[in-house]
Amino acid sequence: xxxxxxxxxxxxxxxxxxEVPRSIALGxxxxxxxxxxxxxxxxxxxxxxxxxxxxxxxxxxxxxxQTQFFFGNNVSYVHEVTKLLDGxxxxxxxxxxxxxxxxxxxxxxVQASYLHETWGVQFAPYRLYxxxxxxxxxxxxxxxxxxxxxxxxxxxxxxxxxxxxxxxFWGLQLRGVDRRFILSEFTLTDALASGGSQYFETKxxxxxxxxxxxxxxxxxxxxxxxxxxxxxxxxxxxxxxxxLPASPDWNFAGSVxxxxxxxxxxxxxxxxxxxxxxxxxxxxxxxxxYKLGAMQGLASYSDREYSLGFVLHYDDWNGGLTYWRKKxxxxxxxxxxxxTVYLELGFII
Amino acid sequence: MKNYVKWxxxxxxxxxxSGGCQRNKTEPVHDPLDTNYKLIDKxxxxxxxxxxxxxxxxxxxxxxxVALASAYAARGGIRVENYWGxxxxxxxxxxxxxxxxxxxxxxSLQKIAKQARGDIDPRDLNALGGIVKSLSVWERYxxxxxxxxxxxxxxxxxxxxxxxxLKAVQTPGGRLYRxxxxxxxxxxxxxxxxxxxxxxxxxxxxxxxxxIEVLCKFDFEKILNxxxxxxxxLTEALDDLIIAxxxxxxxxxxxxxxxxxxxxxxxxxxNELRKKRMCRS
Numbered sequence: 001x002x003x004x005x006x007x008x009x010x011x012x013x014x015x016x017x018x019e020v021p022r023s024i025a026l027g028x029x030x031x032x033x034x035x036x037x038x039x040x041x042x043x044x045x046x047x048x049x050x051x052x053x054x055x056x057x058x059x060x061x062x063x064x065x066q067t068q069f070f071f072g073n074n075v076s077y078v079h080e081v082t083k084l085l086d087g088x089x090x091x092x093x094x095x096x097x098x099x100x101x102x103x104x105x106x107x108x109x110v111q112a113s114y115l116h117e118t119w120g121v122q123f124a125p126y127r128l129y130x131x132x133x134x135x136x137x138x139x140x141x142x143x144x145x146x147x148x149x150x151x152x153x154x155x156x157x158x159x160x161x162x163x164x165x166x167x168x169f170w171g172l173q174l175r176g177v178d179r180r181f182i183l184s185e186f187t188l189t190d191a192l193a194s195g196g197s198q199y200f201e202t203k204x205x206x207x208x209x210x211x212x213x214x215x216x217x218x219x220x221x222x223x224x225x226x227x228x229x230x231x232x233x234x235x236x237x238x239x240x241x242x243x244l245p246a247s248p249d250w251n252f253a254g255s256v257x258x259x260x261x262x263x264x265x266x267x268x269x270x271x272x273x274x275x276x277x278x279x280x281x282x283x284x285x286x287x288x289x290y291k292l293g294a295m296q297g298l299a300s301y302s303d304r305e306y307s308l309g310f311v312l313h314y315d316d317w318n319g320g321l322t323y324w325r326k327k328x329x330x331x332x333x334x335x336x337x338x339x340t341v342y343l344e345l346g347f348i349i
Numbered sequence: 350m351k352n353y354v355k356w357x358x359x360x361x362x363x364x365x366x367s368g369g370c371q372r373n374k375t376e377p378v379h380d381p382l383d384t385n386y387k388l389i390d391k392x393x394x395x396x397x398x399x400x401x402x403x404x405x406x407x408x409x410x411x412x413x414x415v416a417l418a419s420a421y422a423a424r425g426g427i428r429v430e431n432y433w434g435x436x437x438x439x440x441x442x443x444x445x446x447x448x449x450x451x452x453x454x455x456x457s458l459q460k461i462a463k464q465a466r467g468d469i470d471p472r473d474l475n476a477l478g479g480i481v482k483s484l485s486v487w488e489r490y491x492x493x494x495x496x497x498x499x500x501x502x503x504x505x506x507x508x509x510x511x512x513x514x515l516k517a518v519q520t521p522g523g524r525l526y527r528x529x530x531x532x533x534x535x536x537x538x539x540x541x542x543x544x545x546x547x548x549x550x551x552x553x554x555x556x557x558x559x560x561i562e563v564l565c566k567f568d569f570e571k572i573l574n575x576x577x578x579x580x581x582x583l584t585e586a587l588d589d590l591i592i593a594x595x596x597x598x599x600x601x602x603x604x605x606x607x608x609x610x611x612x613x614x615x616x617x618x619x620n621e622l623r624k625k626r627m628c629r630s
Binding site: 098135136137138139140141186187188189190191192193194195196333334 | 379382383386387389390415416418419420422423427428429520521522523524525526529593594595596
């Protein structure tokens, strides 16, 4: 307990800076993250890839290989983002960029993972993201953050209890990320005039994250409650960029699995603390997973975002659809919102 | 069990420290330009102009002048949708002298020149030839700026102030914006003189009908007055484009020189016709 208090004291709550939204800069582009949000850190429900909390990996009993393709409804931007990152952008690319009216975001991700009892690995060779904020109707100014990531993650986990009495689980995730991105601000005429290509120069950042997790399960209780802690985005970067968030997230999470007549129900709660947290209402995220036969319904809610979706498992295939909406403070300090429909397709061997 | 927990918490503590060593956040520096962009987007152009004028006294960034110019342009009704079609398909408006386009007016004047051969003083023919050449070039520019809007009255004054605000800005993007504004002014002056243009075409019609004496009645000086602001804004636009596209400098300078030369030819032609030697009788 003292250690936890120490965590909170050391963490502190420095002043908030205007940065690229964390969900894009540091978030995962996968179905679990979008449907259960941060509540996934305390939940066993796992749709794809590695568990949010690496300690949950110790509970996995079934070895499997899984691939997933995840994308949102702004996937049409993928082509433009790829061209910008490859340096093959042209006036048509700029046209697409400036044809938006307000803020826009897009994400796409391909990943493959192998999960075994007590360990797992995951490789995401292609995560693409895009965020743009446009203002000034007389001469549009855009703040653009677009990039591509490759991520290699490995998790190890185990029981911490002796003879299975205490039901303690621990896990550690090592995650290496290679980011190539564009982060710039310019006007329409800046982009079209001579030297406009300077605004599309790509930057690189390599990051190594060490992300530990703990979980305690009260297995003898009928609702099988569990409590845990997972630290996300704690690590090192080779270059720091003021506009990119770099501080870790602390996820104090738990879940219960009330017995139901049909299917499996899990309710999760996560208190997420980071240096951006300003008010208590920003902390809690609740999540719900209900699995009945081949169908799994998922939902999450917090003060600033909510999502609702489902996954269908058929044979070794799965496909999911979710609606996600988020309110946030944009780079101008204004309240803004993003809403996206995400689709995921994958198979398990 | 306790050993495991201690070990795990030890790892967490180390990680905590590594997390705590992340960069120190500073208070957000909110660019005051963003506040003024918001005013523009809300339609409070006067407020944006007032604030940006004040800001420009303390903040030497070219972006401040560009924002101020955009606020004036916005008050003049110029928003991106008005020039989007022009700027996206933008190509430096070069004027290859060997490809002067034929058009109705030019053809008409050429016919007159042929018909009148022998009836008109050769110097007047040369003058007419000069006007033929000039008009063909002006019309070529007129065709190229069809995709940009026209302003008049107070809006025209605002766009003029916007263009003047950007005169000292040396960034390629800022000057490309100024080129657009100058071309808007160029087109606006052409459009504003539609009546003169119609009058001129009527004179051409009379000439075609064989009424050479109409040359004595038409005030060609009006043409010169009309060409003054048009030439100015076109020359300024080309100067802007030289900064916006330095790689095209030579071609753009040639185009600018051609514009000025043609203006000179027009001046000479008007002076010749003003003398109206053949009308003295």
